[in-house]
Amino acid sequence: MSSDVLQRFLLDDLDIRGAVVRLGPVWQQIIADRHYPEPVNGLLGEMCVTTLFITEALKQSGRVTFQLRGSGPVSLLVVDCDQRLNLRALAQYGDDLDSGTARTLLGDGRLVLSLDLSGSRAPWQSVVPLEGEGIGEIFEHYLSLSEQLPSRLFLAASDTGAAGLFLQKLPAADSRDPDGWNRIEQLAATVTDDELINLTPTALLSRLFPEETVRVFDSRAVIHDTPEDWDKVRAMLRSLGREEVEAVLQEQGAVIVRDDLANREYRLDRDGVAAIFDRSPPTLH
Structure with a gap:
């Protein structure tokens, strides 16, 4: 199995959907020769994974560009992804950079989504303030506004890989099992960064949800294709x-x-x- 993959799944009995992303060579190509400090790598890698989740869920072909703009030491994070799951990204930051949460590093700012759909005359844009301490919380807040469905993101990134687990509670979940969403959240919260980055999606899901019925869909490859223009x-x-x-x-x-x-x-x-x-x-x- 490729190290650069997105794997969708459904917890059939609970009406909870999700996906797993695992990046290796693609992530290393994105950051090659950029020499980003470790905190910047972490933020950008987690944002790449999250952008893949959202792009893959689009019902129309198009390009998604997310920007995190802040007043802190990290002034800009940009991730761009199309329906081929072709991923590009960059970061801008200043000299006064210490480790900390995404909110500490970004400061006050905003999350900007540009959605360029095939056939549209101009991209559609959405702007929301930054809410939450980490990349996961920032995008959970965004999803609560845009999709109005409870969502959870568990993310990890290092110099060698980036990965994540996405969960979303669908409308019939409570009628299927009133405690189902709470139970799955607690199980998912036990995941470690090492497991996210190093386990295959199938192995990760088996480890986290051994008692649940998990329907796994065909995986999709993630690419980093940037020919000269x-x-x-x-x-x-x-x-x-x-x-x-x-x-x-x-x-x-x-x-x-x-x-x-x-x-x-x-x-x-x-x-x-x-x-x-x-x-x-x-x-x-």
Whole structure:
């Protein structure tokens, strides 16, 4: 089984649904060469896992972008995911960074969701204030507002992996078993970070819910696919204009365009810049 996987499941007798995410190589690709401090890695990894849960549950194809913007040492976390479960992410932070909860590191701020659905003219956006101490609590609050269903998130992230368990109480749960949601919450709360990151989804569910009927659906692979897009870079530089781009070239010796979400850098020398502006525009027919 792939180390980068999302596994949906249903507790049939209780009307409780959920999912398990386990990331290995994909998470390592996302943070490669970024040298994020440990607290930043932890926040970003947990946010990646949560974004996967929410994206996979979309009933329409589209792209989900979550931003956590704060006034604290960590000023920005961005995670972007589409219906292929293609994951991209970045973080911005200052020098005065100590360990602490998400709320301590982010300070006062807001959670911004941009939802770009196929066929829509413009992305739909939602903004809510940050509520809760950790990434899990922040997104549980968001889900309580957006879906109005009780939800729980159990998250973990390290330099080598990120993982999580998502639970959501469906409307018929109390009629199925009045104590079911409470029982499942207590069982799930026994999970450790090591179990989340290292156990396969099937093994994790068997460990947590040995007495429950768990229906497991087909797993989905998570990817980190960020091919070069020189056409986009050239179009952006043309929009700036030759004079401004050549001024950067003169000052720095090269024009460097950084795509932080894709963790990719584009570098152009004098010949590369000249090729952009000296090329004849395409003829329109």
